Amino acid sequence: MPSLLNYAILTDPTPLQASQPGAPSIGTVYVIVSNTHQSEVRWDFIDVEIPVGSGPNDLTGNPTAISASIEKDYTVNREPEPTFDWDSTLGRFRAHDPSGGRLTLPAEESLVLSLENIPVSDLAGLVRLKVYERSGGGDGNLPVRRANFITTLGLVKQAPRIPxxxxxxxxxxxxxxxxxxxxxxxxxxxxxxxxxxxxxxxxxxxxxxxxxxxxxxxxxxxxxxxxxxxxxxxxxxxxxxxxxxxxxxxxxxxxxxxLVPEFDSGTRTPWVEQAPGKSRATFSVAGMEIHNGAGALGTVTADRVDVNGVKTAWVQGPSDSDGWIEFPPSGLNVFHGQGKAWGTVWADRADLNSVTTHWTEGPDGKKSRITFTETGVKITDPEKKRGTVVAGETNVRSVVTPWVSGPQAGAGWISFPNEGVDVHRDGEVSFGRIRYASYKESQTVNDRPVHRRLPPYDWPPRSEN
Missing domain, CATH: 2.60.40 (Immunoglobulin-like)
Structure with missing residues (x-):
């Protein structure tokens, strides 16, 4: 004999999706209970039995995780609200009067038994649910029988068919x-x-x-x-x-x-910023501007820079104590350290159109110096005494000097006292001799100078001894 009540089943989603490794499927089953009679049906309980396990015909392996509830759209006076929950002794979900009484489903009314948050098992297949009903009444006004009416409902548990x-x-x-x-x-x-x-x-x-x-x-x-x-x-x-x-x-x-993107055809962007320091390289019409995290002009550090030209107020070595070069309108200034102390330029060779300097000095160990004074040039040796000029040939208009000596040790030398010229020898202040290959004697004849060459002679004359 069929059940007095009519049953229909719906799922969400439809069909239910079987769980997959790393992707559990959660679904809901709705059992709709309807009284299709024109008379009320009296019922003691309605049980929903689900297959539990991991096979293709099992709905879930964990029935205690399911949230059960009941919803009805009618009111019966002086009857308590039914409950629907898991009965661990029976292994079913049971709808019933919590006080143990009998409930009424009016004619042509319905109620919904909901099983939510179902952890769907992972094998696809057809799942059969059984509904156990103990009831009486209806159009035949049947008495409540001891045996249960049993209805079987089915749903599809499907494996995903799309990626x-x-x-x-x-x-x-x-x-x-x-x-x-x-x-x-x-x-x-x-x-x-x-x-x-x-x-x-x-x-x-x-x-x-x-x-x-x-x-x-x-x-x-x-x-x-x-x-x-x-x-x-x-x-x-x-x-x-x-x-x-x-x-x-x-x-x-x-x-x-x-992690580090690479582009074959270039990158278009108004600026590139460092995170989290916010240093920024901005691309302007004129070229590139480098700013620090505070928005002020920043620093470019490199081992080598190859450029066609550089416009800058100054250039310094990597350390704050290094030398630095300043570019004033007049030319070039070389400093050292953090202050403006004059620095040193070292070079193997310098080719210049002109040099303006107070003095010029030889390298280490040869500290002879040429000093440029208001009256001319002063030459001193490493001990700051008067120094010596050595040259293979000197071509000058005039020479102002207290004495002149030959290049070799012990050579004769000439001093220029106020009275005239003194000739000395052997590095001592003793008179030497003047040796002429020839000399010219000048006379005036008829108001015109006449020169004649005389034979060589020594002065003073050689001693007969």
Whole structure:
């Protein structure tokens, strides 16, 4: 004999999706209880029994995680509200009067028994639910019988038939410099072909469909031939392939990035900023401006700079104590340290149009110096005494000097006292001699100078001894 009450079943989602590794499925089952009689039905309980386990015909492996509730759209005077909950002794969900009485379902009314938050088991299949009813009344006004009316309801628990969760396996940031490559992964039914499309529109067959009537959900992975060197979006395409053409049914996308992006054709941007210090390089019409984190002009540090020209107020070595060069309108200033103390220029050779200086000194160990005074040039030796000029040939208009000596040691020398000229010898103040190869004697004849050459002679005359 059929049940006095009528039962229908709905699921959310429809059909229920079987759980997958790493992707549990949660669903809801609604059992709609209707009184199709024109008379009321009196009932003691309505039990819903679900198959528990991990097989294809089981709904869940954890019935205690299910939230049960009852909802009715009618009111019966002086009757308590029914409850619907898990009965661990019976292994069923039972709707009943919590005080143990009998309840009424009026004619042509209904109530809904809800099973929510169901952890759906992971194998696809047909699930049968049994409903146990103890009732009486109805159009035949039947007495409440001891035996239960039993109704069987069915629902489908389906494995996902479309791909899902297309993503990088670990993370979406790839360190190309560390030889990393991206691994893309997804889950999907094995009766589909899968292609990967790159940003240029090229498609690569990543996995072919498995032939057979049974569809299995499984994970897949794929890596590009080389790691992406900048932000790259890949598209997963799922479908079938016939002899004539490909049928694309599903499209999923995921994007990966390079830790240090590289662009083949350049980058257009008004500025680049460092994080978190906020130092910034700004590209202006004139070129580039470097600013520090406070917005002021910043510092460029490099081992080598190759440029066509540099415009700057000054240049200094890497340390604050290093020398630095300033560029005033008049030319070039060389300083050292943090102050404006004059610095030193070291060079193997200097080619200049002119030099303006107080003095010029030889290198270490040869500290002879030439000083430029108001009256001329002063030459001193390393001990600041008068120094010596040595030259192979001197061509001057005049020489002002207290004495002149030959280049070799012990050479004769000439001094210039107020009275005339003294000739000395052997480095001593003793008179030497003047030796002439020839000399000229001048006379005046008829108011005109006449010169004649005389034979050589020594002065003073040689001693006969």
């Amino acid at each position: 899902r969760n297309f993503r990088p396996e670990k993370n979406s940031l790839v360190d190309v410099d560390a030889s990393q490559n991206v691994v893309l992964t997804w889950e999907g039914p094995d009766n589909l072909d899968y292609w990967i499309r790159d940003p240029q529109g090229n498609e690569v067959l990543a996995q072919s469909a498995v032939q057979g009537p049974r569809v299995t959900q499984r994970p897949y992975t794929w890596s590009p031939p080389s790691a992406p060197r900048r932000g790259t979006t890949f598209t997963l395409i799922a479908g079938t392939t016939t002899a004539a053409q490909q049928h694309h049914g599903y499209f999923l996308t995921t994007t990966v990035h390079a």
